[in-house]
Amino acid sequence: MSKNKDEKLSTEPYKGVRDFYPAESAQLRYILNVWRTVAERWGYAEYKASILEPSDLYKAKGADNEELVKEQTYTFTDRGGREVTLRPEMTPTVARMVAGRRRELGYPLRWYSIPNCFRYERPQRGRGREFWQLNVDIFGSTSLAADAEIIQIAYDVMKAFGATDGDFVIKIGSRKEINRVAAEMGLDEARTKQFMALLDRKAKMDPEEFAQQFAAFGANESVLYSAAPQEVQALLEQLRAMGVANAEYDPSVVRGFAYYTDIMFEVFDTAPENNRAMFGGGRYDNLTELFDDEPLPGVGFGMGDMTIADFLEVRGLLPAYMPPTVAYIAVAGAELGPEAQQLAQELRAAGVNVAVDFGEKKLGDQIKAASKGGVPWLIVVGQDELASGTFNIKNLNTGAEEKMARSQLAQFFLNL
RNA sequence: GCGGCUAUGGUGUAACGGUUAACACUGGAGCUUGUGGAGCUCUCAAUCAGGGUUCGAUUCCCUGUAGCCGCCCCA
Numbered sequence: 001m002s003k004n005k006d007e008k009l010s011t012e013p014y015k016g017v018r019d020f021y022p023a024e025s026a027q028l029r030y031i032l033n034v035w036r037t038v039a040e041r042w043g044y045a046e047y048k049a050s051i052l053e054p055s056d057l058y059k060a061k062g063a064d065n066e067e068l069v070k071e072q073t074y075t076f077t078d079r080g081g082r083e084v085t086l087r088p089e090m091t092p093t094v095a096r097m098v099a100g101r102r103r104e105l106g107y108p109l110r111w112y113s114i115p116n117c118f119r120y121e122r123p124q125r126g127r128g129r130e131f132w133q134l135n136v137d138i139f140g141s142t143s144l145a146a147d148a149e150i151i152q153i154a155y156d157v158m159k160a161f162g163a164t165d166g167d168f169v170i171k172i173g174s175r176k177e178i179n180r181v182a183a184e185m186g187l188d189e190a191r192t193k194q195f196m197a198l199l200d201r202k203a204k205m206d207p208e209e210f211a212q213q214f215a216a217f218g219a220n221e222s223v224l225y226s227a228a229p230q231e232v233q234a235l236l237e238q239l240r241a242m243g244v245a246n247a248e249y250d251p252s253v254v255r256g257f258a259y260y261t262d263i264m265f266e267v268f269d270t271a272p273e274n275n276r277a278m279f280g281g282g283r284y285d286n287l288t289e290l291f292d293d294e295p296l297p298g299v300g301f302g303m304g305d306m307t308i309a310d311f312l313e314v315r316g317l318l319p320a321y322m323p324p325t326v327a328y329i330a331v332a333g334a335e336l337g338p339e340a341q342q343l344a345q346e347l348r349a350a351g352v353n354v355a356v357d358f359g360e361k362k363l364g365d366q367i368k369a370a371s372k373g374g375v376p377w378l379i380v381v382g383q384d385e386l387a388s389g390t391f392n393i394k395n396l397n398t399g400a401e402e403k404m405a406r407s408q409l410a411q412f413f414l415n416l
Numbered sequence: 417g418c419g420g421c422u423a424u425g426g427u428g429u430a431a432c433g434g435u436u437a438a439c440a441c442u443g444g445a446g447c448u449u450g451u452g453g454a455g456c457u458c459u460c461a462a463u464c465a466g467g468g469u470u471c472g473a474u475u476c477c478c479u480g481u482a483g484c485c486g487c488c489c490c491a
Contacts, residue, residue, distance in 0.1 A: 256491070
């Protein structure tokens with residue numbers, strides 16, 4: 001046993017956060033790239049901000065939020081006595097930014113961002129303390145077409161990941177309708193909240209238990225199964241016209257206690273073993289009320305990297321890891337280093353990603369290193385090759401080799 | 417915040433409460449080798465922490481910690 005054991009630091013990452021070794025990093029990058037590509041395809045511009053925000057930004061919305069900030073965020077006091085919070089979500093930040101330039105921006109404003117966010121929670125499947133989250137929003141439009149566009153983008157993202165219509169379902173709810181039903185049932189504000197909390201849990205509950213608790217509110221379950229409100233019907237029609245076939249009305253969609261005020265939606269995994277909402281969004285009346293008096297409507301959604309990664313992994317939709325390096329140059333002796341470097345520079349100048357071995361180890365070990373890193377192609381530089389100007393290139397995945405003139409190498413790799 | 421399960425080298429596993437904690441892979445050193453990612457030899461490296469039961473604990477019990485899973489929550 002090592003004497004210094006107790007003095008050495010753990011190699012584990014901090015609780016609830018992840019290390020991204022190259023393979024995981026590539027996976028995250030893939031997800032972020034799909035998000036970015038789809039958002040930009042729809043004409044959304046990217047914004048960014050610091051991870052740090054004044055804690056007041058999250059506390060300001062009421063007592064509930066104060067609890068949330070206290071118990072479920074990373075909050076600390078800086079050296080100047082300011083209370084600071086690591087952003088747990090992006091919406092307050094974007095509200096702040098939009099409010100700050102309200103008069104200068106053009107509406108409808110289409111913005112997206114892919115921030116990492118932090119929540120002080122107990123980690124479990126699909127939930128860590130740091131995650132990346134796509135945020136897509138339209139500001140300054142009350143048109144139902146904006147709601148439809150946001151849902152279409154969510155749909156497009158799923159399709160871009162390779163999901164089929166049968167893999168997920170988009171459930172659309174209406175906060176207005178719930179308020180109407182609650183009023184009809186004569187519920188006060190507190191009871192309405194409890195009512196919504198019950199609806200939110202419906203998907204995970206035993207139907208009988210749900211019916212029982214529902215009855216306790218003094219109403220019949222049938223109020224839930226009346227026809228979709230006019231607005232939702234119109235929305236569903238628009239979506240269908242645009243090719244979104246797997247959307248449906250579901251009165252139990254309430255999105256927790258979020259700031260949504262009208263249409264809301266949640267994307268559900270259809271796999272029975274993962275019967276829960278993966279992500280969602282909706283419409284809010286006045287995003288910037290914390291900062292000014294003029295209302296600014298918006299509609300948007302957010303989705304996290306961990307839940308979508310689980311979804312994709314279960315379905316085999318995550319791409320296999322490929323390192324950025326296309327070719328590895330092994331050298332048959334350290335004295336050939338400069339020659340190998342020169343070949344590498346030729347290839348790099350042509351746009352090929354190349355790494356060069358320093359020749360400290362035997363060829364076999366060099367190959368092993370390249371192979372472990374997942375590099376697909378190997379070139380050996382030796383006296384013979386340099387003299388003849390012909391190199392053997394080896395595919396490390398298949399073991400196949402072929403001869404190639406030095407002048408053809410770059411083109412070969414670029415054409416892969 | 418609450419509950420369940422788990423914890424042995426870097427990784428994956430093994431060891432009726434009883435020898436020196438075993439095996440494989442990986443890592444390191446060496447030999448061999450100008451078409452090779454192989455082989456052979458040697459080698460580094462572990463019982464999560466603290467307490468208890470016991471003649472004796474990797475094994476049983478308690479506490480802590482960590483991981484996984486679920487609940488609460490999920491902005």
